[in-house]
Amino acid sequence: MNQEYHLSINRAKKKHQRRLKSRIKQKKRRIREQKRAQQNNRFSRKAESELDGDFSLENAIQQWMPQNIINIISNENSQFSADNLFESSQNADGNFLVPKIFSIVENPEPSYKFIREVFGALLFQTHDEILMDYSLCQRVDLGAQVLLDIIQLDIISFYRNCRRHKKTRPKVRRIGGLNLNNEDVSKMLFSVGSPAIHNDDKRDFPDIIPYNLCVYERPASLDSTDASMQKDIDTTTLVDYVLDCLSRMDKFLTPEKLDDLCTVISEILINAEEHSSNQKRFSIGYFQETNGTEEHYGIFRLAILNFGDNIYSKFKDPDCPNKDIVKKMQQLSKDYTSRGLFKWKKFEEETLWTLYSLQEGVTTISKQLYKKRGNGSIRFIESFFNIRGSQAVDDISKMAILSGNTSIIFDGKYGIMDKLNDKGEKFQVMTFNDSGNIAELPDKNYVKFVKEDFPGTLISARILFNEDDFDNEI
Known part of the structure; x- marks a missing residue:
């Protein structure tokens, strides 16, 4: 009898405890729902205010x-x-x-x-x-x-x-x-x-190492010194990423190729900043390893882009600080127009000016403010070709610049040429023709006006790292 009584009491207690727990859960749920509703109401009222009805x-x-x-x-x-x-x-x-x-x-x-x-x-x-x-x-x-x-x-x-x-x-x-x-x-x-x-x-x-999408938003108050420091940080981050990828392959770049890699990444980042009309810059990439029976190499894919004005519109802007360069571009345009070279929507002034922007000594920035700029584009192009090497050892590496309606492709067929100016000084050009003369039309397969416009500037690269890039003495 006493045993049955105690069992009955225990069952009643457990039942009461279950009910109590259930009520507590229900109360907590109601409180959460009330808080959620209040929060939603605040969000909703704020949204109404922002939209002004x-x-x-x-x-x-x-x-x-x-x-x-x-x-x-x-x-x-x-x-x-x-x-x-x-x-x-x-x-x-x-x-x-x-x-x-x-x-x-x-x-x-x-x-x-x-x-x-x-x-x-x-x-x-x-x-x-x-x-x-x-x-x-x-x-x-x-x-x-x-x-x-x-x-x-x-x-x-x-x-x-x-x-x-x-x-x-x-x-x-x-x-x-x-x-x-x-x-x-x-x-x-x-x-x-x-x-x-x-x-x-x-x-x-196992064969892919990602470089996740990086969104850098430049503060409006950032001065040139801080911008340069940020560029150095971003360059180091990207270079370290590539080196880490190669170390997984038990491979190490020669000092010369490492220097070229730093230049490619650094100058692309600077160009992305220089030609941007807004505060954001995006970068993303991935490294893919191939380890076959006879070859062991890696391919690094990188894209750096911004939105806003394209390269042509930056130079075309009446407020472009580098008036001397703009005058030279305008004179070149007159020459092309007089010879009927702008036609059939295959080569336009925009294409010409974008190509001209790659030459040594060309920048939108006033040289009085930034005397060291103006050879950045030609520097990263040259360094890219140095990493790439000859067609015999690398027919994979490729780089492209898309800006507005202009598409420019680098795959090694055309390289950088040394020219002499009127003063006998040597300078470098990249003209995509055999004459090395920017007054002559470039190869339409490499420099072209395309009807589809990119809403800003994109520089993308596919870089092969193989035996001619590695330091075998380490």
């Missing part, structure tokens, strides 16, 4: 969209203008087929068309799901992928703001990819591409 998509974009996207879509002459993006967004069903070769350097027309369609669908929220179909894709260029990824990055940030109010909640619920059948494409995407950046779906591959 206008919940239209146009006003939300104006108030909440990151400045990069605002700058891109506000240019009425750009392929990424709001009107062009709206038109592109109407032509798709939510599934977007990635081109066979997704490269804005080698296959610009279909690649830019694909980016415009995705960009437009994201901006105007035409579908609940926006899916990129890689079923036909065999190769993805890092420059094209990072352009698409940065657009997505900013629009996802915009969506987060839109979720603060029920009237602006974004229609897009999912952004993703499907049919990733190509192994190399899959490796790139899941190491430094969209899944790794946006979906926290980063995967490890």
